[in-house]
Amino acid sequence: EILNRRKAGCVRLYKSLNPQTAKGWIPEMSAIASSMLDKWEVQGGTHTEFEIDANKEFQTLSSDVISRVAFGSSYEEGKRVFQLQEEQINLALLAMRTFYFPGFRFLPTKKNQRRHSLNQEIRSSLRKLIETNGRKCEDSKNLLGLMLSASKTDNEFKMGIEEIIDECKTFYFAGKETTANLLTWATLLLALHKEWQDKARSEVYQVCGKHKHPNAENLSSLKIVNMVLKETLRLYPPALFINRTVTRDVKLGKLDIPAGTQLNLPIIEIHHDVDIWGANAEEFDPSRFADGKSYHLGEYFPFGIGPAICVGQNLAMVEAKLALAMVLQRFAFDVPPSYVHAPMKVMTLQPQYGAQLLVHKI
Numbered sequence: 001e002i003l004n005r006r007k008a009g010c011v012r013l014y015k016s017l018n019p020q021t022a023k024g025w026i027p028e029m030s031a032i033a034s035s036m037l038d039k040w041e042v043q044g045g046t047h048t049e050f051e052i053d054a055n056k057e058f059q060t061l062s063s064d065v066i067s068r069v070a071f072g073s074s075y076e077e078g079k080r081v082f083q084l085q086e087e088q089i090n091l092a093l094l095a096m097r098t099f100y101f102p103g104f105r106f107l108p109t110k111k112n113q114r115r116h117s118l119n120q121e122i123r124s125s126l127r128k129l130i131e132t133n134g135r136k137c138e139d140s141k142n143l144l145g146l147m148l149s150a151s152k153t154d155n156e157f158k159m160g161i162e163e164i165i166d167e168c169k170t171f172y173f174a175g176k177e178t179t180a181n182l183l184t185w186a187t188l189l190l191a192l193h194k195e196w197q198d199k200a201r202s203e204v205y206q207v208c209g210k211h212k213h214p215n216a217e218n219l220s221s222l223k224i225v226n227m228v229l230k231e232t233l234r235l236y237p238p239a240l241f242i243n244r245t246v247t248r249d250v251k252l253g254k255l256d257i258p259a260g261t262q263l264n265l266p267i268i269e270i271h272h273d274v275d276i277w278g279a280n281a282e283e284f285d286p287s288r289f290a291d292g293k294s295y296h297l298g299e300y301f302p303f304g305i306g307p308a309i310c311v312g313q314n315l316a317m318v319e320a321k322l323a324l325a326m327v328l329q330r331f332a333f334d335v336p337p338s339y340v341h342a343p344m345k346v347m348t349l350q351p352q353y354g355a356q357l358l359v360h361k362i
C-alpha cells in the first residue's frame with residue numbers, strides 16, 4: 001500500500017515537474033547562477049586567471065536551486081538539512097566498507113546512536129521548514145506546495161506529514177549531489193576538450209548574445225550544450241547503478257529469475273560498453289547525440305528506467321543547461337596543473353581530489 005501511494009505521489013509530482021514547469025523556474029535559477037558567477041569575479045579580483053573548485057561551487061548552486069524551487073526557502077534555511085545529510089552519507093559509506101553483522105545496527109553503539117539522532121534532527125528541521133514555508137507555498141507550484149495540496153485531498157492518496165517529510169528528504173538528497181556532479185564533470189570535460197568548449201560557447205553567443213541570460217524561449221536552441229551534457233551523463237553518470245528487487249518469478253531472455261532476487265543495473269558499466277558505444281566508448285564525443293539522436297533505454301539511462309524514473313530529470317537538465325551556458329558566456333576555463341583526474345565511485349561519481357578549474361574572465 002505504501003509503495004502504491006508513493007508511486008502515485010511520484011507520478012503526480014513527475015507530471016507536474018514537466019519541462020514546462022521546470023522552465024517556469026528559469027528566472028530564479030538564473031538569478032542564483034548569476035550571483036555565483038559574480039562571486040567568481042570578485043574572487044578573481046584583478047587577476048586574469050584564478051582557480052576555483054568547480055565541485056564545491058556547483059554543490060552550493062544546486063543546493064540553492066533545490067531549496068528555492070522545491071521548498072520556496074533559501075539555501076541558508078535548508079543548510080542544516082544538507083549538513084546533517086552529508087554526515088549521514090559519510091556514516092553510511094563507513095558502514096558499507098565494514099563487515100555486515102545481521103542485527104548489529106540495532107545495538108546502541110556510538111555510531112548507531114548518532115545515526116538515529118541525525119535522522120531525528122533532519123526530520124525536525126524539515127518539519128520546521130514545512131511549518132515556516134508551507135503556508136506561502138500552498139498555492140505555488142513548487143514541490144512542497146504540490147505535496148501540501150496532496151495532503152488536503154480526501155482520496156486514498158492523501159499524503160500525511162511524515163510522508164511529506166520522507167519525500168523532502170529524498171528531494172534534498174537527490175537534487176543536490178547529482179546535478180552538481182553533472183555540472184562538475186561537464187566543465188572538466190570542456191576544459192580538457194577545448195574544441196567542444198569553443199563550439200558550445202559560440203552557440204551560446206549565437207543564441208543568447210554575450211550578456212543576456214538564456215530564457216525559456218531560447219534554452220531549447222542550445223543543442224550543443226545539450227549534447228555536451230548528455231555525453232557527460234554517459235561517461236560520468238552521477239547515479240552509478242540502480243537496484244531492483246524481483247517481486248515474482250520471471251523469465252528474462254534465457255534467465256529464470258526467482259522472486260526475491262536483488263538485481264543491480266550498473267548504469268556506468270553499460271554506458272562504457274564497447275559493444276554498444278563502439279571502440280571509442282571511453283572517449284568524450286558529444287556528436288553521439290547530434291541531431292537529437294537517442295538510444296535504447298537499456299543502453300542509456302542516466303535517470304533510471306520505469307515507474308521509479310527520476311522525478312527531477314527535467315529540473316536537472318534545465319538547471320544544468322542554464323548554468324553551463326551562463327558559465328560559458330562569462331568565463332573560459334582550463335585544467336590547472338594541480339588537477340588530478342580521479343573519478344571516485346562513492347554514492348555518486350565524485351572527483352576524489354576536487355575539481356580545480358583555472359578560469360579566465362572573458
Ligand code: HEM
Nearest residue numbers: 010174175178179182239242302303304308310311312316
Ligand atoms: C543529473 C541529475 C540527476 C540524475 C543523474 C538523477 C538520477 C536518478 C536516478 C538514476 C533515479 C532512479 C533511481 C531508481 O530507479 O532506483 C532517480 C530517482 C529520483 N530522483 Fe533523480 N537524478 C538527478 C536529479 C534529480 C533532481 C534535481 C531531483 C529533485 C528534484 C531528483 C529527484 C529524484 C527522486 C525524488 C527520485 C526517486 C523517484 C522514485 O522513487 O520514484 N533527481 N534519479
